[in-house]
Amino acid sequence: MNDEVSFRDFEVFLAFARNEHFVRAAEELGVNATTVQRSVRALERKLGVDLVEQQGRRVRLRYAGRVFAREASAVLRSRADAVATTRAGSGDPRLVLRIAHTFSLGLGFVPDLLSSLLACHPDLRFSCHQSSATDVVTHLLRGDADVVLGSAAPADPDVVVRPLFTEPLLLAVPIGDPLTRYAVVRLRQARDRTFVAMAPGASSRTHLIDACARAGFVPRVTVEGSDPFVVESMVGAGLGVSVVPGRMADHHHPLVVRIPLADEGCHRTIFLAHRKRAAAAPMVRALTRAAVAHSGG
Structure with missing residues (x-):
């Protein structure tokens, strides 16, 4: 009887599996809750297997339901791959969302974000470009990226900018440095040190210069790097x-210790930005919702 199971059955059941709630699954699919409930029950009859069970007032996935959800997700992803590959072969990029992001966000935030998106939208595909904050903005403005994630907010009336979260700046020192005995330091404690920095124009370089200025000194930069991983290797x-x-x-670097800074204003804000005309695109909306949720917004 398995041949009676349709792709739509897979899609409806996965919506329920993500929520374990008929109403929320119905809202996601744009149908009513009765339709979802009937579809799940019909799927159980087709398979001859109980996929869900009632626990008090809640309906939960049984073990068989979790197995089916996993396999259904794989099937839908294979279907999406086939469609995307065919369209890509014909030069149609509609299923590819081009994302430009800063180096540090590529360590955890962006991979986790895309993983959560693919779990809900297996038809999405991504092309990622990693660079400095100023460079990713350039990618957006010249049309090479659909969405950017970084610490530089584009000053363009045609661009929508959404703050996601604020994170602290840290002082990176070599392992064994005398400052490592402190849990928190002030930047002026390093005023007589030489500094390693990103090249001029990078937002990280601006953050460093501004933070040192607030601490009352100009840093003596002796080494410049092309990305933060090179900078930390130099440190x-x-x-x-x-x-x-x-x-x-x-990112763990065995030769570097990062120490929180007590100085006021030692933080940066991460933004999501896209062109206004992209606001209605389903892929952009999905990414924006996921980014806000992922950042705790």
């Missing part, structure tokens, strides 16, 4: 200290 080699974004803590 680990003992070439200086640096100010790095909090998201770098998602």
Whole structure:
């Protein structure tokens, strides 16, 4: 009887499986709750297997339901892959969302975000470009990206900018540095040190210069790097200290210690931005909702 199971059966059941709630699944699908309930019950009859069970006032997935949800997701993803591959082969990029993001967000935030999106929307595909905050904005403005995630907010009337979260800036020092004995430091404690920094124009360089200015000194930058991983490698080699974004803590460097800064204003805000005309695109809306939820907004 398995041949009677349709792709629509898969889609409706996965919506229920994500929510374990008929009403919320119906809202996601744009139908009424009775339709979802009947579809799930009909699917059980087709399979000859109980997929859900009543627990008090709640309806929960049985083990068989979790197995079916996993397999159904794989089937729908294979179908989406086939469609996307065919369209890509014909030059149709409609299923590909182009995302540009900063280096540090590529460690944990963006991969986790895309993973949660694919779990709900297996038809989505992504093309990611990783660079400095200023460069990802350039990608958006010249049309090479649909959505950008970074710490530089584009100043363009045709761009929608949404703040997602604020994160602290950290002082990166070599392992064994005297400052590592402190749980928190003030930036002026490093005023006589040499600094490693991103190249001029990068937002991380601006954050460093501004933070040092608030602490009352101009940093002596002796080494410049092309990305924060290079910067931290230079710090680990003992070439200086640096100010790095909090998201770098998602990456372990065995020769670097990152120390919280007590100075006022030592933080940065992460933004999501896209063109106004993209606001109605389902993929952009889905990504925006997921990014806000993922950032605790």
